[in-house]
Amino acid sequence: MVEFRVFRFDPEKNKEPEFQSYEFDPYKGMTILEGLYYILENLDSSLAFRSSCREAVCGSCAMHINGIYRLACKTQIEILKSPITIRPLSHLPVIKDLVVDLTPFFNHFKEIKPYLIPKESPPEKEYIQSVKEREKINDWLDCILCGACYGSCPVCAQDDKYLGPHALLKALRFVDDSRDGGAKERIAFVTQNSGVFRCHTIFNCREVCPKDLDPTKAIAKLKLKAVFKKF
Amino acid sequence: MLFHEVLIIGGGLAGLRAAIEVAEMGRDVAVVSKIHPMRSHSGEAQGGINASLANVEKGKEDSKEKHWYDTVKGSDFLADQDASEILTAQAPEVIFEMEHWGCPFSRTPEGKIAQRPFGGAGLPRTCYAADKTGLYLLQTVWEQNIKHNVKVYEEWVVLGLATEDGKCCGVVSMDFLSGELIAIGANAVIFATGGIGRIYANTTNAITNTGLAISIPYWVGVPLKDMEFIQFHPTSLARTHILMTEGCRGEGGYLRNKDGERFMSRYVSEKVMELGPRDIVARSIQTEINEGRGFPDGTVHLDLTHLGAKKILERLPGIRDICMNFIGIDPIYEPIPITPGMHYIMGGIETDKDGQTPMEGFLAAGECACISTHGANRLGGNSLLETVVFGERAGKKAGEYVKDKDKKTKTKALEDALKREQDTIEKFRKGGGEENPYKIKDELAKLMVKRFGLFRQEKDMKTGLEEIRKLKERFKKIRPVFGGKVFNLDLLSFYEIKANLDAAEAEAVSAIARKETRGSHYRTDFNKRDDENWLKHTLATYTPEGPKLSYKPVTITKFQPEVRKY
Ligand SMILES: Cc1cc2nc3c(=O)[nH]c(=O)nc-3n(C[C@H](O)[C@H](O)[C@H](O)COP(=O)(O)OP(=O)(O)OC[C@H]3O[C@@H](n4cnc5c(N)ncnc54)[C@H](O)[C@@H]3O)c2cc1C
Ligand code: SF4
Ligand code: FES
Numbered sequence: 156m157v158e159f160r161v162f163r164f165d166p167e168k169n170k171e172p173e174f175q176s177y178e179f180d181p182y183k184g185m186t187i188l189e190g191l192y193y194i195l196e197n198l199d200s201s202l203a204f205r206s207s208c209r210e211a212v213c214g215s216c217a218m219h220i221n222g223i224y225r226l227a228c229k230t231q232i233e234i235l236k237s238p239i240t241i242r243p244l245s246h247l248p249v250i251k252d253l254v255v256d257l258t259p260f261f262n263h264f265k266e267i268k269p270y271l272i273p274k275e276s277p278p279e280k281e282y283i284q285s286v287k288e289r290e291k292i293n294d295w296l297d298c299i300l301c302g303a304c305y306g307s308c309p310v311c312a313q314d315d316k317y318l319g320p321h322a323l324l325k326a327l328r329f330v331d332d333s334r335d336g337g338a339k340e341r342i343a344f345v346t347q348n349s350g351v352f353r354c355h356t357i358f359n360c361r362e363v364c365p366k367d368l369d370p371t372k373a374i375a376k377l378k379l380k381a382v383f384k385k386f
Numbered sequence: 387m388l389f390h391e392v393l394i395i396g397g398g399l400a401g402l403r404a405a406i407e408v409a410e411m412g413r414d415v416a417v418v419s420k421i422h423p424m425r426s427h428s429g430e431a432q433g434g435i436n437a438s439l440a441n442v443e444k445g446k447e448d449s450k451e452k453h454w455y456d457t458v459k460g461s462d463f464l465a466d467q468d469a470s471e472i473l474t475a476q477a478p479e480v481i482f483e484m485e486h487w488g489c490p491f492s493r494t495p496e497g498k499i500a501q502r503p504f505g506g507a508g509l510p511r512t513c514y515a516a517d518k519t520g521l522y523l524l525q526t527v528w529e530q531n532i533k534h535n536v537k538v539y540e541e542w543v544v545l546g547l548a549t550e551d552g553k554c555c556g557v558v559s560m561d562f563l564s565g566e567l568i569a570i571g572a573n574a575v576i577f578a579t580g581g582i583g584r585i586y587a588n589t590t591n592a593i594t595n596t597g598l599a600i601s602i603p604y605w606v607g608v609p610l611k612d613m614e615f616i617q618f619h620p621t622s623l624a625r626t627h628i629l630m631t632e633g634c635r636g637e638g639g640y641l642r643n644k645d646g647e648r649f650m651s652r653y654v655s656e657k658v659m660e661l662g663p664r665d666i667v668a669r670s671i672q673t674e675i676n677e678g679r680g681f682p683d684g685t686v687h688l689d690l691t692h693l694g695a696k697k698i699l700e701r702l703p704g705i706r707d708i709c710m711n712f713i714g715i716d717p718i719y720e721p722i723p724i725t726p727g728m729h730y731i732m733g734g735i736e737t738d739k740d741g742q743t744p745m746e747g748f749l750a751a752g753e754c755a756c757i758s759t760h761g762a763n764r765l766g767g768n769s770l771l772e773t774v775v776f777g778e779r780a781g782k783k784a785g786e787y788v789k790d791k792d793k794k795t796k797t798k799a800l801e802d803a804l805k806r807e808q809d810t811i812e813k814f815r816k817g818g819g820e821e822n823p824y825k826i827k828d829e830l831a832k833l834m835v836k837r838f839g840l841f842r843q844e845k846d847m848k849t850g851l852e853e854i855r856k857l858k859e860r861f862k863k864i865r866p867v868f869g870g871k872v873f874n875l876d877l878l879s880f881y882e883i884k885a886n887l888d889a890a891e892a893e894a895v896s897a898i899a900r901k902e903t904r905g906s907h908y909r910t911d912f913n914k915r916d917d918e919n920w921l922k923h924t925l926a927t928y929t930p931e932g933p934k935l936s937y938k939p940v941t942i943t944k945f946q947p948e949v950r951k952y
Contacts, residue, residue, distance in 0.1 A: 166872060184625060184713070195875060196824035203873040205421075207594045210628045210708060212521060213425040229711050250563055251873045257422075270529035271488030280439075280478075281485040283497035289490065296490055296522065300424050334488065 157181050158238035159190055161202070164249050172249065175199075176238065187227040187241070188216055191253075204253040211365060214299035217244055217306070218253055224303040224363040244306030259315055260305050263322045267344060271329060274336030288333040295328035295373060297366045304360035304370055316349040320360035320370030323351060327373040330380065338380075346381045354378075389795045390416040390537070391788040392781075393557060393572035395544050396599075397423030399520075399773035400752025400780075401578030402527040407781025409534040413788060417536060418559055418570070420543040420594065420878075423528050427580050427592040428773065431520025432631035432704060434502060434512035435774075436767035437477035441498040445509040450475050453511060455945060457768060460506045460663050461761025462905035462915065463947040464612070464923070464940055469739045471943065473759045473768065473775050480774045481513055489526040491515045492701075502636045502701075504766040506663035506952075510636075512767040517631050517704040523770060542568075545810075545881060547575065547606050547748070548796070548803035554748035555796040558807045562878070565871025567811075569804045571795030574784040577603060577735060577750040578777060585886045585893075586728035587831035590622050590629040596882040597889035599754045600734055604888065608743050609925040611756040611938075612733035613889075614897035614907050617764055618840050620667040622727030624685050626712050630705060630724055632766040635660040637701050640689040641671065642721065643679040649686075658952045665763045665906045666952060668726040672840045675725070687721035694718075726840060730769060732760045732906065733896075736925060741780030747787070751780035758923065761940075762905025811867075814880050819863030826857050826864070827883045830890055838890075838897055843911040851894040855932075858887050892926040892933045899935055900924065917947050 156178055164172035177194050185193075188206055195202045205215040209228045216227040219242040221235050232239070247255040304320040305311050311319050318326075326345050329335045345351050351374050360370040392408045394401045397419030408415040417423070438448040453474040458465050485491060485499060492500040492515050504512040515522045531538070539559070546558040548569065556571040579599035583591025604610050620641075621630040635641070641660050643649045653670040654662040662670075671686055680686050690698060690705075695718045698706055702717075709715045709722055734756040741749040741757070752773045759772055837850025861884060868876035902916035903909050921940050926933035 165870060167870060196822075200868040200876040201870055203875060205425075207421055207425045207592045208427070208430050209593055209626070210430065211711065212430050212518075212704075213421075213592065215421070215425050254563075254873050256563075261422075265532055268533075270533040271486075273486065277482075277486040279482075281482055281491075281499050284493055285497045286493050286495060288497075289493045292490060297518065299429075299521070300422075329488075332488065332490075 157190070157232055159194065160238045160240045161252070162242040163252055165201070165251055181232045185232050187220055187230045187232060187239070190232055191227060203251040212299055214301035217301035217303040217365070218242065219244065219306070224307050226301065226365045229365060244302050246312040247302070247306065257302055260302050260319065260321070263318045264300070264325060267318065267322045267326045267341065268337065269325050271332065271335050272337030272340070274334060282334045284333050291331045292328055294369065295324055295331065297368060298324055299366060301365060303363045303365060307359040307363045309357060309359070310353050310355060314349065314353060317353045318345065318350055320374065323377060324368060324370040324373040327377055330377070342377065342381050345377055351377045351381065387569055387571055387795050387797065387800060389571040389793065390414050391572065391791070391793060392574045392576065392784045393418060393570055394576045394578060395557065396578035396580060396752065397538060398426035398428040398578060398580050398752060399524055399527060399770065400777040401576070402531050403774045403777030404576050404578060404751055404781035404784070405536045406527065406530050406534060407778050408785045409536050411782070411785035413785045415536060416539060417531070418539040418542045418544055418557065420541065420562065422540050423538060424524065426524060427595050428770070429521045429524045430592060430629070431770055432517040432629060433504065433633040433636065434514035434519045434767050435481065435523070435770040436504070436507070436511050436765070437481040437513055437771070438474070438511055439478055439481065439499060439501060439513065441494055442501050442510050445501055445511060448509045448511055450477070452509070453477065456507045457759065457765055458945045459950055460763055460765040462763055462950055463921065463945070464758070464761030464904060466739070466758050466941040467943040467945060468941050469757045469759045472739055473772060476775045477771055480771070480778070484523060484526055484774070487526050487530055489515065489522050502633060503661060504632050504636050505661045505667065506765040512636065514633065517633055517702050520770060543878060544602065545807050546803050547602055548800045549606055549745070550796045550799035553746040555799050556803070558803045562873055565874060567804060567807055569800035571800055573788040573791040573793070574747050574749065576741065576780050576784055577748070577754055578752045579754045581731050581753040582889050583728055585831060585890050586834045587828070588622070588627050588725070588835050589728040590619055590627055591729070597885035597887070598882050601885035601888045603735055603743065603745070603748065603750070604892065604928045607928065608745050608748065609736045609927045610733060610892050611736040611923050611925055612758060612896070613731070613893040613926055614900050614924060615732035615762050615905060616728060616838070616893070617664055617730040617732060617906050618668040618726040619729035620664060620671055620726055621688050621724040623708065623712060624683060624723040624725065627727040628708055628712060629727070629729070630688055630722060634688055634690060634702060634705060637697060638693055640692070642687045642689050643674045644681050645679065649674050649679065654952045662952045663763060664766060665908070669840050669908060671726055681723065683723060685723035685725050688724045689721040690717045691719060691721060728835070730764055732756065732758070732762065732764055739779070740783040741776055742783060749780045749784055751776045762907060811877065814867040814877065815869055817864060817866030819865070821860050821864045823861070823864045823880055823883050826861055827879070827886065830854065830857055830886055834890055838893060840908060842897060842907065842909050844898065847894060847898045851891070851898060854887060854891050854894055858891070861887060888928070895933045895935065896924045896926050921947065
């Protein structure tokens with residue numbers, strides 16, 4: 156038997172959130188996400204949560220599970236101590252239960268012009284990019300926009316204008332791309348008030364990122380580039 | 387009432403690519419997607435996307451025509467050759483476009499786009515970005531949508547189509563975050579809703595890929611084509627059925643049975659081995675398992691251990707992560723237990739080569755559409771290609787179609803459509819008895835694997851069809867739906883299960899009727915291809931009593947059907 160203690164909030168019913176407990180027998184290899192589906196389909200049809208890929212690539216299911224931000228689909232029940240407490244991502248408005256409003260998170264992402272600004276007009280075939288140049292962006296590519304870093308960052312909690320680890324990571328992804336010509340403009344943008352210098356290097360984002368990305372390092376790199384004007 | 391000239395349903399690769407096209411034509415376009423676009427299934431694609439770029443030494447001799455021929459042969463000659471010609475001829479152009487938009491492809495030592503071998507092609511033709519090609523392509527098209535400021539209705543679920551005089555004039559949608567039902571008028575609607583894998587219990591598809599992707603137009607009279615052709619991927623991870631990309635074999639991985647034997651030599655030539663086309667490799671694996679040469683857990687092994695840590699970390703890092711996270715195995719040191727899993731629908735919404743369906747004002751592109759470029763079996767790497775090539779074409783066609791249309795909402799038709807969905811929801815609220823809808827969903831998904839799997843025969847399939855129809859009867863007696871408005875997963879599931887049942891029925895009836903073996907449709911009771919009687923497409927049209935079948939000729943422009951041997 157395992158017990159899930161799930162954060163519940165229904166704007167149509169509750170003023171305050173509450174925790175609700177569910178008990179069931181997990182099978183071997185069952186994930187937290189599969190547990191939530193078990194509850195929805197057998198115990199409580201009112202439960203709300205997001206999911207899609209069930210394989211840790213779509214970013215839908217980041218939640219706060221037994222004290223740590225994790226992807227529900229990638230987390231096995233058997234590695235956790237029961238009761239398992241499940242909450243939504245922090246400091247984003249809760250829509251219902253484990254579903255939060257990610258609008259601020261996505262808006263910040265859009266602010267950094269998250270698309271290639273070509274350095275030169277495109278050749279007839281592909282831009283030539285050496286293996287080394289490609290390697291330079293490799294560490295910044297895999298963000299699945301799950302929001303775990305944003306939810307865990309105390310600066311995001313205090314300052315809703317702060318761009319956030321995900322957006323800054325993406326900015327570096329383009330600054331470091333040999334095909335992008337927007338570095339100057341990008342650095343100028345991320346060094347404004349709500350940009351890189353708001354980061355206090357607390358490392359939460361790096362710790363929680365389910366894709367093992369290092370936004371802290373990306374932010375540090377952007378800071379260096381800004382200071383030494385090397386881009 | 388909301389209105390857009392062109393409304394695109396689906397924020398995966400096909401939908402977002404179509405949106406860019408319409409936006410560039412200066413027309414008013416919006417995307418409606420039941421999940422945030424970046425959560426779309428396209429992001430899960432791993433292995434790569436085909437184009438005859440001839441970028442690597444072993445692929446030097448590649449050409450558009452070779453790609454075309456391989457696609458037609460792979461399709462077991464059921465593909466419409468004009469459509470496959472477009473697919474393969476435009477491939478290099480669309481890949482370069484993606485690259486120009488910033489897609490981070492892996493590179494050759496010369497700095498060109500890297501290519502790897504995939505099944506069913508004699509050459510390395512599959513362009514890749516490690517084993518995350520889908521994620522990076524999806525990022526790229528979404529980024530271009532942001533650049534073009536395309537309006538996206540995020541987490542809005544389309545539940546029905548509005549029609550007037552046989553023309554599509556909009557959709558009825560639910561804002562999932564508020565629960566509000568809202569009609570959106572449009573002069574053209576493009577469905578880019580993806581696959582329906584979840585009608586099978588052993589699918590590699592995302593949880594969000596349900597029958598709703600194709601049943602919505604089916605319910606209002608748009609036919610479904612070639613629904614009997616379902617692709618089973620040879621290698622899905624034990625239990626979870628998470629995909630282990632064909633790239634694993636492309637990079638040199640072996641398939642072994644419990645005796646350690648590389649059994650593919652029994653089924654294809656020594657030259658081809660693990661890189662046969664998907665239908666043949668999947669059936670070979672299933673035969674090994676059925677004949678007792680699998681492991682006790684009903685799997686065979688995908689062995690990468692001889693590739694070495696460097697190659698696995700560089701080319702297949704995502705696969706390694708999945709294995710470690712989901713079954714606690716590191717493929718650098720241990721083989722991966724796999725079974726075939728339902729992967730892709732070759733069939734879908736009937737369209738011509740511009741994505742136009744038989745209903746005016748209604749188009750489709752991507753996996754939900756059947757154009758048909760893949761015929762009876764799709765080659766790996768051709769589906770991502772289809773989403774961008776035909777997403778663009780459908781966008782262009784829709785953009786042109788709406789040019790001189792009045793920008794006016796057909797209010798009456800939309801109100802009627804809205805009323806219809808309100809009634810459906812009201813009926814779900816009342817309920818019809820005590821049946822648990824999720825039991826029906828699970829039973830359907832299990833019976834599809836059992837009755838409409840890799841090996842098929844009349845008696846089994848007929849039993850399967852009866853079982854589907856019994857489940858449809860039981861669905862009428864389901865318990866009342868949860869009554870809340872906000873993010874009501876239960877309500878969405880009711881719609882999806884209803885849609886799954888009808889999509890499954892269309893597949894079942896189409897499959898029973900086709901008395902031959904072709905591509906993925908392998909019948910033990912009719913085990914030969916029969917060009918004389920069956921070189922034709924199946925069309926299934928909805929009626930309340932069940933699908934009505936008709937047929938349509940295959941377009942053959944260049945390659946005459948020949949025996950398909952590898
Ligand atoms: C695991 C896996 C790996 C694959 N790897 C490869 C590969 O390497 N190479 C290759 O060529 N192919 C591959 N494929 C196939 C390929 O990924 C898919 O066929 C393709 O991505 C489908 O794209 P799409 O745009 O048609 O649909 P999707 O990406 O599935 O998008 C569908 C969209 O429709 C929306 N939607 C659906 N229904 C509704 C509704 N009712 N209302 C509103 N919105 C709705 C969803 O929100 C979603 O945004 C793979 C498939 C799988 C399962
Ligand atoms: S950086 Fe990591 S934690 Fe942050 S959104 Fe991206 S994947 Fe999630
Ligand atoms: S469901 Fe996609 S990341 Fe968990």
